Amino acid sequence: MPVDPSKNDPVIQVRDLTLGFGGRPLLERLNFQVQAGEVFVLLGGSGSGKSTLLKHMIGLYEPMAGEVRIGGEVLTGSEGAARRRILRRFGVTYQSGALFGSMTLLENVRLPLEAYTRLSREAMDLVARLNLQLVGLAGFEHHMPAEISGGMQKRAAIARAMALDPGILFLDEPSAGLDPVTSADLDRLILRLKDILGMTFVVVTHELPSIFAIADRVIMLDRESRGIIAQGPPVQLRDHAEHPWVRRFFNREATEAA
Structure with missing residues (x-):
């Protein structure tokens, strides 16, 4: 059953997050929340910063500005026992x-x-x-x-x-390299763990069947604007998104130049 974000407390809060490398921002002033018990998907085109954002959310990288809160505690810049306590709140799997x-x-x-x-x-x-x-x-x-x-x-x-x-799992491209049947089996596993254990998932993926199968909400990152250009349930964005690139993404439409 989809999670209603208005009826749950946020377990992750991203506030005015700016991230980049060498003093050059990749994404700027990101603000969003992840509610308890939902599957939240990070989307975007190639090079938009999906996996980089995830690595900032789990504390592997420090942002240029802003903060990430896990369970109400600030992960960004945390140290020692406080940092270890926050890190134990979530688990991570990588693409490989x-x-x-x-x-x-x-x-x-x-x-x-x-x-x-x-x-x-x-x-x-x-x-x-x-x-x-x-x-x-x-x-x-x-x-x-x-x-x-x-x-x-x-x-x-x-x-x-x-x-x-942990109460939260971060999954970076979990379906990468899998055939469609195995990918669908993995989608079912994610939903089963969510239902049985009440876990919260943050997932980086660009696989449309998986997105429609598992996501309660998504945010879409855009390289040109360096920010979030759409957020909401995937079906709603597919059918009603105002941004043309968002509509093309969810309907798998080629660009006019293709």
């Missing part, structure tokens, strides 16, 4: 999955627990097994990443991102 090839799936998922908890090995293994089961990988605990498919690797990466029981 980024599993350690020399570790089994169980060992990969157990890794955050070894680094950030004092659980016994038996307890860590139990948590890792439960997370692998949640993503449909029960029975594959002792497989190496090279022994499973790309879609299964993406699932294992999600299981690892869930290891510390």
